[in-house]
Amino acid sequence: xxVHSKLINLVPVxxxxxxxxxxxxxxxxxLNSNINYNQLRHSHARTMFIRPGKFYTKKxxxxxxxxxxxxxxxxxxxxxxxxxxxxxxxLNDIPEDYEPRYWEYHKNPIKRxxxxxxxxxxxxxxxxxxxxxxxxxxxxxxxxxxxxxxxxMKENQDYKAWYYVPVPKETLEMKKEYHQKYGSLxxxxxxxx
Amino acid sequence: xxxxxxEHGSVDLSSENKFMNRLIGLGKIFDGPATFxxxxxxxxxxKEYPYYHRNYPRVPTIxxxxxxxxxxxxxxxxxxxxxxKVDKFITQILARRAHECYIKHGPYDGFEKCRQLxxxxxxxxxxxxxxxxxxxxxxxxxxxxxxxxxxxxxxxRNPEKxxxxxxxxxxxRKEVAEYQKRxxxxxxxx
Numbered sequence: 001x002x003v004h005s006k007l008i009n010l011v012p013v014x015x016x017x018x019x020x021x022x023x024x025x026x027x028x029x030x031l032n033s034n035i036n037y038n039q040l041r042h043s044h045a046r047t048m049f050i051r052p053g054k055f056y057t058k059k060x061x062x063x064x065x066x067x068x069x070x071x072x073x074x075x076x077x078x079x080x081x082x083x084x085x086x087x088x089x090x091l092n093d094i095p096e097d098y099e100p101r102y103w104e105y106h107k108n109p110i111k112r113x114x115x116x117x118x119x120x121x122x123x124x125x126x127x128x129x130x131x132x133x134x135x136x137x138x139x140x141x142x143x144x145x146x147x148x149x150x151x152x153m154k155e156n157q158d159y160k161a162w163y164y165v166p167v168p169k170e171t172l173e174m175k176k177e178y179h180q181k182y183g184s185l186x187x188x189x190x191x192x193x
Numbered sequence: 194x195x196x197x198x199x200e201h202g203s204v205d206l207s208s209e210n211k212f213m214n215r216l217i218g219l220g221k222i223f224d225g226p227a228t229f230x231x232x233x234x235x236x237x238x239x240k241e242y243p244y245y246h247r248n249y250p251r252v253p254t255i256x257x258x259x260x261x262x263x264x265x266x267x268x269x270x271x272x273x274x275x276x277x278k279v280d281k282f283i284t285q286i287l288a289r290r291a292h293e294c295y296i297k298h299g300p301y302d303g304f305e306k307c308r309q310l311x312x313x314x315x316x317x318x319x320x321x322x323x324x325x326x327x328x329x330x331x332x333x334x335x336x337x338x339x340x341x342x343x344x345x346x347x348x349x350r351n352p353e354k355x356x357x358x359x360x361x362x363x364x365x366r367k368e369v370a371e372y373q374k375r376x377x378x379x380x381x382x383x
């Protein structure tokens with residue numbers, strides 16, 4: 001006699017058992033046992049396993065990996081190579097009759113490279129700044145001198161330059177006539193006091 | 194203290210204290226693999242090459258500059274700022290020395306043995322204050338020069354007065370030392 005055991009026949013037993021606590025569906029037991037609330041169609045026993053989503057974590061790690069591989073790893077390898085095979089410089093006293101080049105004042109090899117090939121020479125920049133300071137000082141002096149001359153011309157009124165307004169002689173004659181007629185004020189002051 | 198910083202770059206990691214020695218040994222567990230790796234693989238592939246510290250030549254100071262010579266003023270100002278930095282570091286080094294002396298001897302013995310270092314530190318601080326103090330961080334060499342001028346004028350007008358008071362500080366310290374001695378010898382009496 002061959003016995004074929006089908007575990008699927010246990011499904012209604014499990015459905016009705018007391019071990020399944022906290023269910024929301026109705027289980028037919030006792031007086032209602034003839035009613036089947038759960039229509040079992042014997043199609044499958046696989047249900048959806050509900051779990052939190054993986055989209056954001058995967059996206060985060062993906063972008064992290066992308067940026068690391070693009071920029072982090074090459075720079076890390078470059079810096080590791082520099083530290084293993086080249087190494088930092090060692091401090092020495094400046095020997096006589098030798099002036100060190102402008103990049104030899106740095107310890108880190110990458111900084112040495114950058115100061116040698118990328119950035120400008122500090123001595124050159126310094127001298128250029130001094131030049132600009134000198135030029136601006138010269139301009140300042142010239143401007144101050146011009147100001148002084150202008151004020152003196154204004155005070156003394158003895159030069160045909162600043163504060164000189166050429167006026168035709170007819171206006172001066174008219175002015176003289178007016179003064180003769182009406183006085184230097186244009187009216188007589190004894191009537192105002 | 195087991196570690197001293199008298200030489201640049203070298204730390205003395207030996208002491209009579211067993212506890213200290215065991216702690217140092219525990220540190221060496223981390224140190225071992227790193228030094229092994231370095232000596233075997235790293236030091237062999239490297240070539241030594243030098244770097245130097247900048248040697249700034251002395252330029253004329255502000256009292257040797259003509260009025261209206263802005264270039265001379267700029268260079269004198271740079272020199273002034275460099276000198277101020279150097280003097281600041283000098284005071285810090287003296288402070289570090291006195292502090293280490295106190296750590297080594299303790300606060301009671303240190304009061305006698307570290308007095309010279311204390312005095313050096315205090316003198317350096319007073320001199321720094323006389324030259325650079327109360328001018329602010331945006332000070333120029335002209336500010337310091339004028340400060341010196343006013344100070345000399347004041348000293349000329351008030352020859353007897355002493356604003357620094359180094360001797361008074363010495364007397365105070367002597368009194369405190371004598372009091373301490375009296376207290377230890379006979380705490381109930383004094």
